[in-house]
Amino acid sequence: MPNISNADNDIVVGFKKEEEIIIAQLTHGSKEREVVLISGMGGLGKTTLARRVYEGKKIFNHFDKRAWCTVSQEYDCKDLLDKIYSQVYGSEIKMGSSSVVEGVCGSEIKMGSSSVAENLRKSLMGMRYLIVLDDIWSLEAWEELNRVFPPCDNGSRIVLTSRQESVVSDAKHIHLPFFTIDESWELLQMKLFKGKGCxxxxxxxxxxxxxxxxxxxxxxxxxxxxxxxxxxxxxMWCEFLFPLYSYVTFRDGIQSNDVIALSYKYLSDHLKPCLLYFAAFPEDEVIQVSKLIKLWISEGFIIGMTEKGRVEDEAEDYLNDLVCSNLIMVSEKEYDGHILSCRVHDLVCDFCLTKAREDISLEVINMEKKWDQTLNFTPHRICFHMHGTSNIASELVPWNSSIHTVLVFHSYEHSYNFSWIAKKFEHLTVLDLEAISVYQSILSEVNSLIHLRYLALKLHRDEDDHADDVSPLSLGNLKCLITLELRSYQEHFPIFFFEYE
Incomplete structure (x- = not known):
């Protein structure tokens, strides 16, 4: 296990009074279960404040059980309950971790929606618990999740963060104010001079x-x-300031989208497609850097190598440059500074998706909504965001030889027959189906995709299948492969992982 530390990119500035009020509301007052709502517009720092409180020593010592879950606009209730339950259950096994985790020892506990709700409710009964539901958007989402948490007259609490004040009516409400000029200046100095003073x-x-x-x-x-x-x-700072005055259009200040666009404009050309690629991932996703780098390499985004001669090192330099621009946030890192996971603010994600459609020809298909097949353009990269038991029917996907990347993101454990994908997209270079289970028969079909550089599959093995059948040798035609990952959702089934230099 690597030595892991929490991300340090969320510098602590502002909201001291609000933090004290929230801590008091969580640790004192009524024995009845209460809800605290932290609201404010996007970019104000709701999540940062909530995380600061959640990871504080007072909160850690006060509650028997804690769990953190990001909801977002598009959510899968079963998946959210899985994540909450795995944290609650995991706390019985491993106490003392103050970091936000998802799952027990890196894996999530999966079961049916009704059973996980029942088991979660039983696990919380009699316990003083704290549940944080970050970035919740609708009253419907709150009502769906709220019914799972028992009333427990022992001081249990639920914290919500939201841009919408209407998501809950009976909550203690903290509405975050805008930073003062002094607070903004303090944060700017800390970001630029790392505490050394301006x-x-x-x-x-x-x-x-x-x-x-x-x-x-x-x-x-x-x-x-x-x-x-x-x-x-x-x-030089005055020359930098002068053109910014033309952007002053909101509350005597520049809008976030303006600064995101400026940040993108002044990125080096080789970094732009790497940033826009974040649009492929679901909103609020914690992205594993090891996977991200393999995808960048397979997409051809990494244009050179370091003196060490490793393209992975060059890719890490790209990521560090994006982090330094504050467009990408670090979620988790090793103590030596190596970034393990990262995320992107949803406002930055929205910008990336709009720009990615034009610049790197990427389209996101949300399978929860009706798929409009009359896209305004023919993308080269398609990302399917699947929810619940939603499926991608073969007859709904037109044949398209120009598509060379297919990424599938899904939180629900279900098996699919995706053998048709090789016939529909015969020039694929990147195929990632690791988020779903596909039948083992797909291997013979995928073997015809001779241009593949990246292949990740989670295989479903029927009773008639034999473990010996699953081997990289069955993909002998894929001479261009850089990364191959064959996994199984069955714990006893072996995992194959290969990287081709």
């Missing part, structure tokens, strides 16, 4: 830049990412 000659222009950020921490962070590329002297 040169005196830069303070006046720095405060002007902070004022333009409109009190949004996200905007301040992105502005710091832009300023990282500017020489730290008064003349």
């Amino acid at each position: 040169p005196e000659e830069l303070e006046n222009v720095g405060r002007e830049i902070s004022k333009i950020c409109g009190g949004l921490p996200l905007t301040v962070g992105l502005m710091a990412g832009l300023l990282e590329k500017v020489e730290k002297n008064e003349q």
Whole structure:
């Protein structure tokens, strides 16, 4: 197991009063189960504040059980309950971790929707628990999840973060204010100078830049990412400031989308497709860097190599550059600084999806909604976001030789027959079906995709199948493969993992 530390990119600035109020509401007051709602517009720092409270020593010591779950606009209730239950159940096995985890020892406990709800409810009965539901968007989502949590008259609490104040009516409500200019300036300094203090000659222009950020921490962070590329002297900062005045259109400040667009504009050309690729992943997804880098390499986004001669090292440099721009946030890292997982703010994700459709020809198909087959363009990359038992029927997918990437994201354990995919998309270079279970027979079909550079499958083995049948040798035609991952959802079934140099 690697040595892991929490991400340090969420610098603690502002909301001290709000933090104290929330901690008091969680640890004192009524014995009845209560709900605390943290609301505010996107980019204000709701999640950062909630995480700060959740991981604090007072909260850790006060509650018997804790769980954190991100809901988002598109959610699967069963998957959310799975994640909450695995944390509650895991706390019986391994106490003392203050990090936000999903699953026991890295894997989630899966069962039917009704049974996981019942087991979760039983696990929480009699316990003083804290559940955080981050980024919840609708009253319907809250009502669906709320019925699972028992009333327990012992001081249990539920915390919601949302842009919508109407998601719950009977909650203690904390509405986050905008940052003051002083707080914005403090955050900008900490991002740029890492606590060393700002040169005196830069303070006046720095405060002007902070004022333009409109009190949004996200905007301040992105502005710091832009300023990282500017020489730290008064003349250069003034030249940087002057054109920003033309963007002042909201609350005497620049809008977040404007700064995201500027940050993208000033990225090096080789970093742009790497950033836009984040649009492929579901909203609020914690992305494993090892997988992301393999996908970037297979897509041909990495244009050079370091002196060590490893393309993976070059890809890590790309990621570090995006993190330094504050467009990408670190979720988890090793103590040596190596990034293990990352995420992207949903406002940045929205920008990436809009831009990715044009710049890297990527389209996201949300299978929860009706698929509009009359796309305005023919994408080269398609990402299916599946929910519940939704399926991708072969007859609904037109043959298209221009598509060379298919990524499938799914949270529900179900098996599919995807053998048709090789016939529909015969020029694929990237095929990732690891989020779902596919029948073992797909191997013979996939073997015809001679251009594949990346292949990830989670195989479903019928009773008549033999373990010996699953071997990289059955994919002998795939001479271009860089990464091959063959997995199984059955614990006793072997896992194959190969990387071709």
